Amino acid sequence: MSKRAGKAESNKKLFWRLHHWVGLYTGILIGVLSLTGAIAVFIPEIDELIVKHYYHAASVPSPSGIPQFGKSIDSLIKRYPDYSSLTINLPDQDGQTAKADMTIRPPDQDGLVRYDFFIDAGMDRIVGQRNQQNSLANYLRQMHVRLYEGYWGRQLVGLGGIALAVVAITGLLIYGNFMKKQAWPNLRKTLDMRIIMADWHKLLGISAMAFNLVIALTGAWLGLQPWLMRWLEIETPNTFKAPIVMEADADKTQYIDWQAVLAATKTEFPELIPRHLAPSTNGSASITVRGNIAGQIYERNINTLVISKSGYTPIFKYDVREQSFGHKFYFIQEAVHFGDFGGLLLKAVYAILGLTSGFLSISGFVIFLFRRNKKKGNSTAPTSPWKTTFVYSMLVLLFLIVIALISLFIGYTQAALVAGIVINVLLITLIAYSLVRYVIVRCRGKRQAGIH
Structure with missing residues (x-):
């Protein structure tokens, strides 16, 4: 064997070890992110x-x-004068309600709580409300973005990427x-389930490789963003803060003509499709209007116009089209990761392709179990890989369902506590198992080397 061929063979073995062990030890995490991500796009x-x-x-x-929502907002401010924040989410189309996302102190609860108040934007009346943190939408996002683990779950998701x-x-x-x-697609005709799963594993892995790589890299950036920005000294774009000009209490009660706000937005930023309106509560006497520009692939509601509450004159404008490459690159990550720029058809494609990484985790685990049985000469339990995989899969689904039920019907805080305990216990167990296994293998290798 030539030196070059020997090096190539050595590299292939290294790649195989990396593929095997990284896939084996992070397969459950990748599977969870695959499933939750496929749903989260919707x-x-x-x-x-x-x-x-x-x-x-x-x-x-x-x-x-x-x-139309001005009267409803005024009634909410009168009902909850000590509110700490307010964001008005405008409907995307007819039939949808406007939403007032308000952080308030309910009379029957301790501490501040975020509520969504639904507003009939045709008749300007409140037609419902909910605890925003206990919503299914919040569960789906929090589970995919940070696994409901508040301390460093986001970074764990980044490592999964x-x-x-x-x-x-x-x-x-x-x-x-x-x-x-080989001709594509090539699936060998056999009844051997290990070969069938191996063929599908390779076929889908190579076919969806480009997509999974994009999702992996954007997910890694979004998950590790706090660390990376601190290490690389990257400043967050679009963080304008209007100067304080009055007392906070006076600012919160200042009257706002919301139709005049929308008219001023149309004049000062004609291309902006306003989606979020946030009046200040800190004394800056300003209104932040965030929204989108048609045909742009960027994070939702990143284009910004800040106007004064008195006179509705512009204070600050952020048009992502006019920003540097660094700003554009920063704000394109989330849109690309969630497919949030091409309508329902693109989201459906994202969901289908996103599930391939979950299938690769499952099929890779099945292949590993079949190979381990074959290596041990275990022919008495040919279905054991399927049973083992089924048990692991059901445990993961049970975890997701239990956390969802706790979050929806008991509370976000309690769900986060349970998820944090489960995730950290599993992580500590995995690390301990890996270290013990490494020590055992090393000792066994030294013992065998001493014998020879």
Whole structure:
């Protein structure tokens, strides 16, 4: 064997080890992110259905074609004068309600709570409310973004993105040349389930490799963003703060003509499609209008116009089209990760392709179990890999369902506590097992070397 061929063989073995062990030890995490991500791309659509059919909150068309919500907002401010924040979410289309996302102190609860108040934007009346943190939409996002683990779950998800990238790249390096020599798709005709799963594993892994790599890298960036920005000294774009000009209490009670706000937005930023309106509560006497520009692939509601409450004159404008490459790159990550720029068809494609990484985790685990049985000469339990995989899969689904039920019917805080305990216990167990296994293998290797 030539030196070059020997090096290539050595590299292939290294790639195989990386692919094997990274996939094995992070497979459950990748599977969870795959499943929750495939559902999370539809969060706005799912939430709108829930609002309409569970809360029976809908809106009639506005006679003027402009959402009407001023009277409802005024009534909420009078009802909760000590509110700490308010954001008005405008409807995307007729029939949808406007939402007032308000942080208040309910009389029957301790501490501040975020509530969504649903507003009929045609008749300007409140038609429902909910605890925002206990909503299904919040559960789906929090589970996918941070696994409901508040301390460092987001970073764990980022590491899962790196693991998926490693698995995708090593899979290409291992199987790329092999797959090029075959007609696509090539599935061997056999009843051997290990071979069937291996063929599908390679086929879907190579076919969805580009997509999974994009999802992995954007997910890694979004998850590890707090650490990376601190290490690389990157400043968050679009963080303008208007100067304080009055007392906070006076600011909160200052009258706002919301139709004049929308008219001023149309004049000062014609291309902006306003979606979020946030009046200040800190004394800056300003209104922040956030929204989108048609045809742009960026994070939702990142284009910004800040106007004064008195006179509705512009204070600050942020048009992402006019920003540097660094700003554009920063704000394109979430849109690309969730497919939030091309309508329902693109989201459906994202969901289907996103599930492939979950299938690769399951199929890779099944292949590992079959190979381990074959290596041990275990022919008495041919279905054991399926049983083991089924048990693990059901435990993961049970975890997701239990956390969802706790979050929806008991509370977000309690759900986060349970999820944090489960995740940290499992992580500590996995690390301990890996260390013990490493020590045992090392000692066994030294003992065998001493014998020889």
